[in-house]
Amino acid sequence: MGWIQSALSVFEDKRELLDPSCFEDELALQVDWMPLVRGGNNFCTHRARLRQGLTGSTLTFEVTLLVTLACSGIVLSGVVMSIELLSQTSPGAMATMAMSGMSGFFFWQARRHQICFDQSNQVFIRQGRPTPLLEVHALQLLREFVQGNKNSYDSYELNLVLRDGRRLNVIDHGTLHAIRKDARILADYLGVSIWDAIDLRLPEHLQPLDPKLDLLRMNLFR
Numbered sequence: 001m002g003w004i005q006s007a008l009s010v011f012e013d014k015r016e017l018l019d020p021s022c023f024e025d026e027l028a029l030q031v032d033w034m035p036l037v038r039g040g041n042n043f044c045t046h047r048a049r050l051r052q053g054l055t056g057s058t059l060t061f062e063v064t065l066l067v068t069l070a071c072s073g074i075v076l077s078g079v080v081m082s083i084e085l086l087s088q089t090s091p092g093a094m095a096t097m098a099m100s101g102m103s104g105f106f107f108w109q110a111r112r113h114q115i116c117f118d119q120s121n122q123v124f125i126r127q128g129r130p131t132p133l134l135e136v137h138a139l140q141l142l143r144e145f146v147q148g149n150k151n152s153y154d155s156y157e158l159n160l161v162l163r164d165g166r167r168l169n170v171i172d173h174g175t176l177h178a179i180r181k182d183a184r185i186l187a188d189y190l191g192v193s194i195w196d197a198i199d200l201r202l203p204e205h206l207q208p209l210d211p212k213l214d215l216l217r218m219n220l221f222r
Helices: 001-011 064-088 092-112 174-191 211-221
Strands: 046-052 057-063 115-118 122-124 129-132 135-148 152-162 169-172 193-196
Touching: 046 174, 057 174, 115 174, 135 174, 152 174, 169 174, 174 193
Parallel strands: 135 193
Antiparallel strands: 046 057, 057 115, 115 122, 122 129, 135 152, 152 169
């Protein structure tokens, strides 16, 4: 079975193993290092935007202009095409309306996931719920390989690590340089550290058990 192992080694993750102790923080040894949000997007959905005010500043992760224009264009063109097709009693009207609706829903979801960090009130607001900024202990950067039906890509996520070990997702998209830059901006804004594990892979003891994968290994390498 040596040739099978050699063939499969091509697909092995060659990144160095993650050792949470490298972050020199006890909490890093306790938190989960698996991706918090399954799936992701292969394009940049949100960017950090800093605004200065009279009493303080806010840092908001806003939907990008590209996403706004793309979704608005699809919705608008979908509505126009649907009206034309309905007037002609064309069966394609329902499909066009569905595409327009899906684009609108995606934009609504992206807007809903915007997070605002407010120094003047010392809170961050996520999905309408305020949380004290002092609850944020560190930032966590992770990579997830997303395999779709037509293409595969890496998606990167930025998470807040709270003092009690809970994690909250900030953004999750496929533009590496943008998410690292925004993580640095947020870390400076909050005065916390970044635990960047994007270029590292999880050791087996930090990964969840996968019975199917274990069974495949047993059958191939026994």
